[in-house]
Amino acid sequence: MSSTTQMKSTQAIGKKPQLQLGSQGKAVLELEELLTKLGVYRQPAKGIFNKSVQFAVKLFQFRVFLPPDGIVGPLTWQVLDTENPVNMPILRFGSSGKAVANVQEVLSISKHYGGKIDGEFSTLTEKAVRAFQKSFGIEIDGIINQETWTALSQIPRGYDPKWFLTRAVSFSGKPGFCRGSAPVPTLPIHDLQAFQGLGLFPSEEPLQRMKQPWVLDIGLTR
Structure with a gap:
């Protein structure tokens, strides 16, 4: 990308509104389309920033090393545009943190x-x-x-924000199970609706698998 094109892109991103839970309009539609393209959102775009959209934003932010706060500000817009982590430090032998x-x-x-x-x-x-x-x-x-x-940022990573439980939860509210080679998302009952935005729904099957670049297998039992 040329410096002129990059400058124009940065200026365009600077004009985009901050979006969060409850936001509505064309900008949210654009966000939903970008999240769909990136494979983190599977619901029809309606221009409403609901919990499903918020959850998809958090997943994307986690993938690209941004704080997963579910708020789409300048940095998140920029990463959505470039599909690459931004403002990352250069690390080498002796670095820490x-x-x-x-x-x-x-x-x-x-x-x-x-x-x-x-x-x-x-x-x-x-x-x-x-x-x-x-x-x-x-x-x-x-x-x-x-x-x-x-x-x-292309390596699969389990997403486990603080507001999740530390173990899988069944649809009946009893401990379930999860499997994968890294920490995986584990949802309390009241967050299952938000998770539907990723295409994972309650089922009679004992194990539902969700294959996303940054979400490992998730087991939810009835």
Whole structure:
């Protein structure tokens, strides 16, 4: 993308309204269409920012390393436009903090990292980054730059925000089960309606599978 085109795109994004639960109108329709294109929303676009839309926004934000607050502001609009993480720090050997922990989590899921999720960019983490970069065919330098962040955002990650329970819940309200190679979404009963926006509905089947790039298998029992 040329600098002129990128500037125009940024200016257009700056004019978009902030959207959140309860918002309505053309901007919400556009949001729903983008979320549908990205595979995180499966309901008909109605221009109403309901709980299903909010949940889809949170899933998308989590995928691209944004705080999953369900509010569509400038940064979320920008990532929806570019389909790449934005404003991510450059990480290398010696870096530390939450961003490093996020990288370690993803590398653990992708089977490139077997160490602790401690937020320390150690020799072991650097080795894992290099292996990951090699598997994605990008420059092998052990540094987390924009290209590597984009590749990391494509790895499936379970979504488990604080307002979810820590275990699966059955439709009867009793503990259920879940399976997958990483933490998975687990819903309390009152959140099942929001989850319908992803196309997962109550069923007589003991296990419902949801295959999204950033959502692993989810088991919900009756």
